[in-house]
Amino acid sequence: MAIKCLFVIGNHRLFSDGTRDSTxxxxLQEESTLYKDIVQIDYIDSYGNLSYKTVFSISWAVRYCSSAKNVMKTDTDMYVNTYLLPFLTKKAPTKLIDRNSKWYVSFKGYKENKFPPMCSGTGYIISMDLVLTILQTSKYIPFLHLEDVYIARCLKKMRVTPTYLLGFNNMKPGFNPCSYKNDIITSHDVKPKELDIYWNQIKSFSVSVIPENVYKPRPLLRVH
Known part of the structure; x- marks a missing residue:
């Protein structure tokens, strides 16, 4: 299975004198010319604009990657196990799968008592047919700056419940090269230098997990 990695980047704020960061x-231009892996959107790149950024990203994928079977959204500080992703997506369903704090949401902005079932924005995979439906549904969902909750609200409107899988982590499990090669799908808050170290170490380990066992649903946690 071919995997294409792209980086979606917004605009940056201007300096006080109206100039941009030329460096x-x-x-970005050098990276784009060398690897052709940059998609730039006309939004300020901020946490508050992540919902816009995510909807634009999947819209771009529909337009330019229409032959793709799945789309994965993940954050920049994530380890993503590209060795196991082909096994996982092959086993997964192909139709309709899946105040000071930046996470603060007021009752004015969100009037329900709890969030709908959701996958962490640190990393989730959705099938292409579901991407199309999300884009259509998003037109009728009020904006919310928490992009993973916003996508979850779209899914709720569509009466789709996400599937939670073992191996996806919104935290950072302790690094072990064998485990990161065979058990971990995503790991959060991984620094660029750490990613280099991780990948260099796991290269020497073979995939020992049985492919059919990579897709491992886990029970839905319910918070009362």
């Missing part, structure tokens, strides 16, 4: 711009 950042030249770095």
């Amino acid at each position: 950042r711009d030249s770095g």
